[in-house]
Amino acid sequence: MYGFEAxxxxxxxxxxxxxxxxxxxxxxxxxxxxxxxQCESLEDIKxxxxxTEYGPYxxxxxxxxxTTTIVEKCTLKLVDEYKQMLCQATEPLSTFLEYITYxxxxxxxxxxxxxxxxxxxxxxxxxxxxxxxxFDSIATLAVAQNMRELYRLVLVDTPLAPxxxxxxxxxxxxxxxxxxxxxxLYKAYLQDFYRxxxxxxxxxxxxxxxxxxxxxxxxxxxxxxxxxxxxxTRDDRRKLYSNFGLLYPYGHEELAISEDIDQVRGVMEKYPxxxxxxxxxxxxESQMLDKAFYEEEVKRLCLAFEQQFHYGVFFAYMRLRExxxxxxxxxxECVAQNQKSRVHDSVVFIF
Amino acid sequence: xxxxxxxYCFAVCIKQDQRSRHARGTVPTSKERGVREEQIVKKIxxxxxxxxxxxxxxxxxxxxxxxxxxxxxxxxxxxxxxxxWGIYITGSSLIGAAIxxxxxxxxxxxxxxxxxxxxxxxxIVAIILQTKLESVPSSxxxxxxxxxxxxxxxxxxxIVGFANxxxxxxxxxxxxxxxxSDAQNSSLFVKILVIEIFxxxxxxxxxxxxxxxxxxxxxxxKG
Numbered sequence: 265m266y267g268f269e270a271x272x273x274x275x276x277x278x279x280x281x282x283x284x285x286x287x288x289x290x291x292x293x294x295x296x297x298x299x300x301x302q303c304e305s306l307e308d309i310k311x312x313x314x315x316t317e318y319g320p321y322x323x324x325x326x327x328x329x330x331t332t333t334i335v336e337k338c339t340l341k342l343v344d345e346y347k348q349m350l351c352q353a354t355e356p357l358s359t360f361l362e363y364i365t366y367x368x369x370x371x372x373x374x375x376x377x378x379x380x381x382x383x384x385x386x387x388x389x390x391x392x393x394x395x396x397x398x399f400d401s402i403a404t405l406a407v408a409q410n411m412r413e414l415y416r417l418v419l420v421d422t423p424l425a426p427x428x429x430x431x432x433x434x435x436x437x438x439x440x441x442x443x444x445x446x447x448x449l450y451k452a453y454l455q456d457f458y459r460x461x462x463x464x465x466x467x468x469x470x471x472x473x474x475x476x477x478x479x480x481x482x483x484x485x486x487x488x489x490x491x492x493x494x495x496x497t498r499d500d501r502r503k504l505y506s507n508f509g510l511l512y513p514y515g516h517e518e519l520a521i522s523e524d525i526d527q528v529r530g531v532m533e534k535y536p537x538x539x540x541x542x543x544x545x546x547x548x549e550s551q552m553l554d555k556a557f558y559e560e561e562v563k564r565l566c567l568a569f570e571q572q573f574h575y576g577v578f579f580a581y582m583r584l585r586e587x588x589x590x591x592x593x594x595x596x597e598c599v600a601q602n603q604k605s606r607v608h609d610s611v612v613f614i615f
Numbered sequence: 616x617x618x619x620x621x622x623y624c625f626a627v628c629i630k631q632d633q634r635s636r637h638a639r640g641t642v643p644t645s646k647e648r649g650v651r652e653e654q655i656v657k658k659i660x661x662x663x664x665x666x667x668x669x670x671x672x673x674x675x676x677x678x679x680x681x682x683x684x685x686x687x688x689x690x691x692x693x694x695x696x697x698x699x700w701g702i703y704i705t706g707s708s709l710i711g712a713a714i715x716x717x718x719x720x721x722x723x724x725x726x727x728x729x730x731x732x733x734x735x736x737x738x739i740v741a742i743i744l745q746t747k748l749e750s751v752p753s754s755x756x757x758x759x760x761x762x763x764x765x766x767x768x769x770x771x772x773x774i775v776g777f778a779n780x781x782x783x784x785x786x787x788x789x790x791x792x793x794x795x796s797d798a799q800n801s802s803l804f805v806k807i808l809v810i811e812i813f814x815x816x817x818x819x820x821x822x823x824x825x826x827x828x829x830x831x832x833x834x835x836x837k838g
């Protein structure tokens with residue numbers, strides 16, 4: 265019953281909710297980012313980060329640091345926190361936490377298949393995979409030649425199996441097909457997650473519906489913009505849009521026939537929440553769109569913490585942490601390449 | 616047939632019947648007498664409750680001690696349920712939040728103490744109510760006075776029990792939010808504590824009304 269979760273939520277979820285709120289207080293603040301943006305070298309960054317919660321993870325690194333090392337260690341911290349929460353969770357919270365990682369699983373699958381297509385070594389690819397999306401038989405993905413084998417050999421045992429029904433073909437894998445496969449899988453995953461949250465009901469379904477609808481709409485816009493000028497037909501494009509969200513169904517119809525960015529902008533400005541995003545961009549510019557979308561996402565994720573006794577805080581925390589890691593990667597890259605003027609281009613402040 | 620003013624005195628009515636029969640000179644046989652007694656008893660029941668509804672009869676025939684004892688049980692049982700519910704709601708959030716911010720533990724035990732007070736109210740009222748139980752002679756057990764005393768203790772128990780149940784829940788939920796907010800920003804603690812104090816006043820309202828209710832639970836005096 266919506267409104268009375270406070271009576272029974274704490275039986276199973278109270279401890280973990282308090283823990284995730286404790287983790288949230290460890291996210292980097294604007295003051296930290298200002299310090300980091302003024303660093304001269306990666307060693308400075310390491311020193312500043314040692315004062316934050318990342319200290320224990322970075323202090324044992326040997327001296328010539330790479331940006332990938334910093335990102336890897338920060339991701340390791342996120343993985344540790346996630347595993348701590350997952351091992352103490354009961355149903356349905358444990359299923360919810362597992363759903364959060366399926367997106368990373370999809371990315372890992374696509375990474376390995378693409379890498380195999382370009383004749384890379386499997387071990388090297390495995391090191392680049394996101395640790396949250398690892399599953400047991402991931403190395404055998406390198407053996408598959410087409411999608412049917414991919415499914416039959418490896419993916420049927422993973423949680424991604426139900427998402428494959430729409431995209432099993434017997435064609436050989438190539439770059440275009442793999443991107444379409446990635447987007448089809450992600451669409452099925454988002455719809456499944458949305459249905460799961462609706463089933464949970466209460467505050468969880470309301471808050472997660474909002475966040476997932478924004479995600480679906482953002483992906484629709486990105487698919488549209490990335491496929492302008494490619495050989496992706498309009499019907500194919502329409503098949504990649506999810507079946508929920510603010511843009512469904514009329515916005516999707518209009519997006520499917522758009523041929524350039526100004527038409528996309530025209531479609532999006534009919535929806536008030538997205539009008540504010542697109543009004544920040546001047547005509548013909550799309551580089552800042554990513555950052556605008558990230559800012560909007562961070563705003564919605566922070567709002568999830570305003571209410572107690574629901575599962576949305578777990579999802580919001582994981583996403584905010586990933587955004588922070590993206591910020592750190594951008595700052596490290598800018599510092600390493602001596603382009604500090606561009607640092608503020610892509611850093612999204614969380615607090 | 617009989618305009619008997621003594622509503623409960625079967626023996627008197629039957630005796631009078633027999634006396635009048637003796638006066639008229641007809642003495643009934645034992646079988647006739649049994650049938651006659653049964654008819655008189657039924658008539659007396661009917662006049663007593665005003666109609667032949669069997670439910671209202673059944674309710675009035677429940678002993679007032681049953682109601683009083685159930686009231687005492689509810690007063691302590693449901694109060695403790697409310698206190699326990701509130702304590703676990705606060706406690707689980709407090710333990711989780713204290714991992715990152717250990718300084719909150721000692722201050723936030725106040726929330727747990729407010730919940731515990733709710734259980735203490737229940738115990739006190741249960742003890743007071745049970746001192747109000749007195750025995751009455753079995754002839755007067757269904758007097759209106761007796762029934763009133765039994766119902767008063769029952770109602771007092773329900774008032775206290777359920778007021779403490781919701782009070783415990785309220786204080787528990789606020790205590791959970793208080794612990795989480797204190798972990799992030801310690802200036803919020805005192806402000807949220809004020810909300811908790813108002814919440815715990817709800818239990819006090821219940822106790823006050825319950826005690827007033829039970830104060831007028833006077834059983835009929837002997838004789």
